[in-house]
Structures are given as C-alpha cells and as structure tokens.
Amino acid sequence: EVQLLESGGGLVQPGGSLRLSCAASGFTFSTYAMSWVRQAPGKGLQWVSVISATDNTYYADSVRGRFTISRDNSKNTLFLQMNSLRAEDTAVYYCATDISVGSGGYFDSWGQGTLVTVSS
Amino acid sequence: DIVMSQSPDSLAVSLGERATINCKSSQSVLYSSNNKNYLAWYQQKPGQPPKLLVYWASTRESGVPDRFSGSGSGTDFTLTISSLQAADVAIYYCQQYFTTLRTFGQGTKVEIK
Numbered sequence A: 001e002v003q004l005l006e007s008g009g010g011l012v013q014p015g016g017s018l019r020l021s022c023a024a025s026g027f028t029f030s031t032y033a034m035s036w037v038r039q040a041p042g043k044g045l046q047w048v049s050v051i052s053a054t055d056n057t058y059y060a061d062s063v064r065g066r067f068t069i070s071r072d073n074s075k076n077t078l079f080l081q082m083n084s085l086r087a088e089d090t091a092v093y094y095c096a097t098d099i100s101v102g103s104g105g106y107f108d109s110w111g112q113g114t115l116v117t118v119s120s
Numbered sequence B: 001d002i003v004m005s006q007s008p009d010s011l012a013v014s015l016g017e018r019a020t021i022n023c024k025s026s027q028s029v030l031y032s033s034n035n036k037n038y039l040a041w042y043q044q045k046p047g048q049p050p051k052l053l054v055y056w057a058s059t060r061e062s063g064v065p066d067r068f069s070g071s072g073s074g075t076d077f078t079l080t081i082s083s084l085q086a087a088d089v090a091i092y093y094c095q096q097y098f099t100t101l102r103t104f105g106q107g108t109k110v111e112i113k
Helices: none
Strands: A003-007 A010-012 A018-025 A033-039 A045-051 A057-059 A067-072 A077-082 A091-101 A104-110 A114-118 B004-007 B010-013 B019-025 B039-044 B051-055 B068-073 B076-081 B090-096 B108-112
Touching: A003 A091, A018 A033, A018 A091, A018 A114, A033 A067, A033 A077, A033 A104, A045 A067, A045 A077, A045 A091, A057 A067, A104 B039, A104 B051, A104 B090, B004 B090, B010 B019, B019 B039, B019 B090, B019 B108, B039 B068, B051 B068, B076 B090
Parallel strands: A010 A114, B010 B108
Antiparallel strands: A003 A018, A018 A077, A033 A045, A033 A091, A045 A057, A067 A077, A091 A104, A091 A114, B004 B019, B019 B076, B039 B051, B039 B090, B068 B076, B090 B108
C-alpha cells in the first residue's frame, strides 16, 4: 500500500524559510515522479512543483525562484525548500505521486498534508 | 496557462438521483497523436486529501464505484454520478495534464438535497 507522510509544516514569519519532507513507502520511490500540490484554507487545489525520476524539476510561476524541490531516493523522501515565504503561501501542502505522461501528469496517491502558515 | 472552469460551483441532488459536473478548458487537452484527453477528476471529502477518480477523461481508477463516469473531449468534459449516495458528498475537481503547468478547476461542491 502506498503511503506518503508529510512533515515540516508550521508557523513562519513573512520572508522566512521552511523545509517540507514527504516520506514515501509501499512503492518503488525512485521510479516515480513526485509533485507538491497546495490548498489555501477554504480554497481549491494548486500544483506547486514536480520532480521527475531523473531529477528534472518544474515549478508554478508563483513559486519559481523561491521554492526548490528535491528528492533522496536512498531515504525514499521528497523535499520542498521554501524561501522568501509570503502570506499567500499559507496552505496545506500535499505530496503526491505524479503519473507523468508527456509534459504533464496526474496524481494517483496523496499524503494527508502539512499546514504552512505564513504570518507575523 | 490552460484555465479550467467548472460548473456549477455547487449543486444539491436527491439521494439516488444523477449529479452532473461540467469542466471546460481554455484550450484543447486532446493530444492528436494518441487521441487521448489529458484530463483527470478528483474527489475531496472534508478534512481529507483529494482522491483520484478518473484519468484520460473517462478511465475509472481502480476501486472507484461504477456510478462515477467521465466523458467529453477537446475542451468540454463531464463527471457524472449516476445515483448519488451519501458517501459522495464532497468537492470534485477536474485537472488538465496536457502541459507541464498542471492546472485544476475551482471545484464543485456536491450536497444532498
């Protein structure tokens, strides 16, 4: 059974940094692309970033240059380094397996999410 | 960016009745070389992460009840719940994966009338 467990969320001041982790199990992590998707309180879903099985990375315009996605296949863990955080980054952040096809991908397994709150 | 628009924003349906959710993309998500529509549907219940229901516009994910069906092509898509059950109360999202920048619709809230 696929399991994804996010951690690292919390309260951070504007301009601050946070590193999210997603521990994966139940599948061959190294062969999957992985994405981060976020959801602001009471709002819809927004894709944030994807990292392919070969470490190619892509970002939404709103986070490019501030966020960095990475993975450690030896530890079956996905990361999201978030710098220069803004109030509008406040959201639940989900990691998801990304079934990449062509340029895009859909998400077939999701973690429970971790809440990031950016506020002074 | 491909903009996804869902309608209605919410709907209330009686138990056992049909629920229909529409999704429109700002450009076609049909890839001509393989004749596949790069469109998925998700269900999100309160306090839970989203769950994949349908991909390739009409392929049901394993374990998803057959009362859920997806249809459409190009820019216009539909998710149909043929006989609404209490367990289907949720917000439903469409998502295109035609481009690297994956985008979602704003969501449709389904409630019991």
